[in-house]
Amino acid sequence: MVHASKTVSDVIQAHFEGLTRAERQLAESLLENYPVSGLGSITTVADNAGVSTPTVARMVQKLGYKGYPEFQAHLHQELEATISNPIAKHDRWAANAPNQHILNRFADAVMANLRSSLGELKTATFDDAARMLGDRKRSLYFVGGRITGALAEYFFTHMQVIRPKTTLMTSNASAWPQHVLNMQPGDVVIIFDIRRYEADLTTLAKVARQNGVEIIVFTDQWTSPVAQHARHCFKLHIEAPSAWDSSVVTLFVVEALIEAVQSASWDETRERMNTLEDLFEQSRLFRKPR
Template sequence: MNDDGVKPGNRVLDLFQGARLTPTQRRIAHSLVEHAAKAAYLSAAEVADLAGVSQPSVTRFAMALGYSGYPALRRELRSLTTTGPSEPVGQNAMQRAVHAETEHLRRLGEGLHDLDGVRVAARLLSESRPLPVLGLRAAAPLAAYFGYFAAKVFPDVRVLDTGGTGLLDRLDQARAAGAGAMLAIVLPRYPRESVEAVREAKASGLAVVAITDSAVSPAAESADVVLPAAVGTQLVFDLHTGPMAMAMVLLQAMCDAAPEPVQRRLEEFEATAARRHIFLA
């Protein structure tokens, strides 16, 4: 762990945020994250052995990330795994975890300088009737949170937050009802059912937008658009501040993509809420 309390693997993971990687490249990225401190001092051939791929694949991987070759990527890995900002005096573990989340949000904000991916995702989802929103296990609360607000402005939002034999049936029903896209929120430890549902949705013709923790997530392989947001890992259970922020950014973009019907539905909701005295303030 570096001086700022962030694991080296988490710093390396940030290199791949937003990158569209092939399955082979994801294997390389996963190996670099899992063995961050060690990999920063390995040759391209040794990294290839570690990941079980060819040496040219490692070189192409580095170039896909914008580096001139693997040596340039290795220099970046060394800087990420051997240095870091000094830890503020007197910080306890809880403070470090929260401050790490602020760093995640800062990087997320920087990444949103380019909104192309968010806008494409928003267009796909805002046009889907109905709109299935998948989120199992740890992602279920976030799927429900997104679904609660999305349903105020988009008709027929269907939150798929329970697994089992009926999950794919509900997905089939949404597709038969006219759904054209699905939002999948897939967070570590990546439930098998979630990944399988993403693959099934894609195979059935749905466009898939994935909110997940990184571009090398298992959900990224079958997604049309990947919106990565890092997950905090310094406490016993993960912090999902980043994915929640990304979900709300996406919903805002969806509202921006269809301003007139969204405004009309918001006004209708406010009128209904006032008539029924739903809120105290």
């Protein structure tokens, strides 16, 4: 039986090591253009992967689905969820809203998102991402989309204090080539991309990766195409009883990474913070109590 909170991609990856050679070939074909690659007939999917139709039937049952129709139904549900606009999401939540205050409904949704996300997040992934972000030999570039750009800016603002060589890229794709020009192999681009995924961000990730740059992506449970090019992918649950997706869990992981990086290099970070406070004092940025 397939766990309801897991995507088909999650299920395939979880079972990958136990698949036969032909089934692995099929799995790789499905993940290459996910989820569209699995929306054709069973014969079409088999032909595209270069395997037999019985191989498809066996693999979907091995994954825990009753058959190909159920497997494909899950893919359709995921596709519908990823392309939903704010109006459609609002209508879906309004129709199923529990009879309680919005504060309680939001709290329940956020807590469920946090539990699911932490249950799926590997500490090794978190630790390696923190190590990369703290490596001062690497330059860091932060970028997000129309909504997630605010998360990228928040992350950048803190990392800028902790360490040098940090850059905030605008959401305007026309400005990206100049940044890519300055990127060196081993540098890191931190990308925020949630449904409805922005094609320009995938293009940026692909070009940067081709130039030896590492990618860290923060996305949702359905997974941005950017993940195909990423070294680390934080798949976080974002649904809320609203026309808008929730950024609470994403911000939680971002803040935990900020703390991990600054704690690992506290002596250098403290020195930078002291210098910054002196600059604030000179510029009289903050109002002092009388």
